[in-house]
Amino acid sequence: QAFHLQAACEFSTSCFASVPAMALLRFGLTFQASEVSEEKAEASSGISESRDFYASNPMHVIGDRLVIAMVGLPARGKSYMSKAIIRHLAFLGCPAQLFNAGNKRRKYGLASADSNFFDADNKDSKLIREQIAMETLDELLAWLRPAKACACGIFDATNTTVTRRKEVIARCAAESPPVKLIFLESICNDKSILKNNYEMKMGNEDYKGSDVAEGLEDFMARVRAYEKVYEPITDEEAALATNAHDNFKFRYLQTTNAGEKIVTFGCSGYVMSHLLPLLHAIHLRPRKVTIVLAGESANDRDGFRGGDSCLSEAGLRYSRVVSDLMKKREASGQAAQVWTGTLRRYSQLTDMLCDTPRLVLKLKVLDELCFGSLEGLACGYMKQSFPDEHAKRKADKFSYRYPGAGGESYMDLMMRLQPCVQQLERTTNDVIVVCDVAVARVLLGYYQGTPIQDIPNIKVSPGIIELTRSHSGFHVSTLSVNDGDVSLLAKES
Numbered sequence: 001q002a003f004h005l006q007a008a009c010e011f012s013t014s015c016f017a018s019v020p021a022m023a024l025l026r027f028g029l030t031f032q033a034s035e036v037s038e039e040k041a042e043a044s045s046g047i048s049e050s051r052d053f054y055a056s057n058p059m060h061v062i063g064d065r066l067v068i069a070m071v072g073l074p075a076r077g078k079s080y081m082s083k084a085i086i087r088h089l090a091f092l093g094c095p096a097q098l099f100n101a102g103n104k105r106r107k108y109g110l111a112s113a114d115s116n117f118f119d120a121d122n123k124d125s126k127l128i129r130e131q132i133a134m135e136t137l138d139e140l141l142a143w144l145r146p147a148k149a150c151a152c153g154i155f156d157a158t159n160t161t162v163t164r165r166k167e168v169i170a171r172c173a174a175e176s177p178p179v180k181l182i183f184l185e186s187i188c189n190d191k192s193i194l195k196n197n198y199e200m201k202m203g204n205e206d207y208k209g210s211d212v213a214e215g216l217e218d219f220m221a222r223v224r225a226y227e228k229v230y231e232p233i234t235d236e237e238a239a240l241a242t243n244a245h246d247n248f249k250f251r252y253l254q255t256t257n258a259g260e261k262i263v264t265f266g267c268s269g270y271v272m273s274h275l276l277p278l279l280h281a282i283h284l285r286p287r288k289v290t291i292v293l294a295g296e297s298a299n300d301r302d303g304f305r306g307g308d309s310c311l312s313e314a315g316l317r318y319s320r321v322v323s324d325l326m327k328k329r330e331a332s333g334q335a336a337q338v339w340t341g342t343l344r345r346y347s348q349l350t351d352m353l354c355d356t357p358r359l360v361l362k363l364k365v366l367d368e369l370c371f372g373s374l375e376g377l378a379c380g381y382m383k384q385s386f387p388d389e390h391a392k393r394k395a396d397k398f399s400y401r402y403p404g405a406g407g408e409s410y411m412d413l414m415m416r417l418q419p420c421v422q423q424l425e426r427t428t429n430d431v432i433v434v435c436d437v438a439v440a441r442v443l444l445g446y447y448q449g450t451p452i453q454d455i456p457n458i459k460v461s462p463g464i465i466e467l468t469r470s471h472s473g474f475h476v477s478t479l480s481v482n483d484g485d486v487s488l489l490a491k492e493s
Helices: 005-009 021-026 038-045 078-092 101-107 123-144 162-173 191-201 212-227 235-244 270-281 298-302 313-329 344-353 387-395 410-426 437-448 452-457
Strands: 065-071 096-100 151-156 180-187 251-256 261-265 288-293 337-340 360-362 431-435 463-470 473-480
Touching: 065 078, 065 123, 065 162, 078 096, 078 151, 078 180, 078 270, 078 410, 078 437, 078 473, 096 101, 096 123, 101 123, 101 151, 123 151, 123 162, 162 180, 162 235, 191 212, 251 270, 261 270, 270 410, 288 313, 288 437, 298 313, 313 344, 313 463, 337 344, 344 360, 344 431, 410 437, 410 452, 431 437, 437 452, 437 463, 437 473
Parallel strands: 065 151, 065 180, 096 151, 180 251, 288 431, 337 360, 337 431
Antiparallel strands: 251 261, 288 463, 463 473
């Protein structure tokens, strides 16, 4: 601080060429364009003019077109698993779409159809159901046909008979270019899971506004109607189907009690290599994932991005309010686990939550996105000091990778968080995730099925974001906290 501007001016500009540009900006030193050449400015920042600005996605390169046909009785978790797969593939950047026969039936005005409609002895309704199912599959195949790289369509229907599955095989085997068909059968005999699933079914469109007791009775009659004709997949069926078609292989996966037991047959390929760990992880038990945004750090207060400084006074105030609110909302019984990164500001909030004994996992993968050689740059200086970087980031915020060692893109962060996401799917406990805004955006994008290109624009509110498991996925609710302050980056677009 005894360093005067007059003394600083006596240094030659070559002295500053070796100092990182963001460090100079941090001390308030700037230059005229004539004082430092573009080449020296580039060298000082550690940014190469020839560098690759964007991360690439393997899902856009590898060709693997997949049809997943669900199999199983009603309320066995087929739709939940289907939506979990869609959510996961969207998170990986693989185009994926769900084609649900029940939704098409409801569009035809048959939402209020009672259990008699699903009776196999009712020939007229059986014909309608078969027609609706095949129309749904045809729509899937038409959507999949133009795909050049990875893509997955899910045919969500009961498909409980060998006859129905033969129809599905015949249509898929006739596709050109060929598609890979995998039957995913969900078997459930766990009474507690079934009870919960039956109750959740009362929230769907078929029973909206009806008496719960009457709705449950009708639904159980529907289940019994399907049970009369249900034919689980066997290896014998697989062998006969494979021999009946040229260049076709029968592939299937059976999951019992939502991942308690998994049997696979011929399930290879790039997309399935990502889905098998997911299917082993997901379960149907109720739970809650809560995302808590970290408070303002000392670096945030001073206007610098990144780093590992402690919470500011405003950040401490915010953290105390969030911690108290979180503990009041916790369900009685076992306290939620806390998952967080390794930075000091996370640890301070975690310590406040740990007045109540709980399991804490500190995971490096939950640290904030790394800004590489721009770590420590004053917020707002990127546009004026590194206009090329600013323009490239603005053009594609998801794929843009920050320059220098360790610099990441949102896509890199997404890849980094994949094991964490799978473990979140696997756990049966409630979990509190303490993190910064980029990690929060990626996790919210995953649970909400947000297209990956839109993840960097997700708004994250200061406070508590609760994700509660529902029959169709996760319901999002927020509790804002306006006391204190949060990360400076949470306020940036």
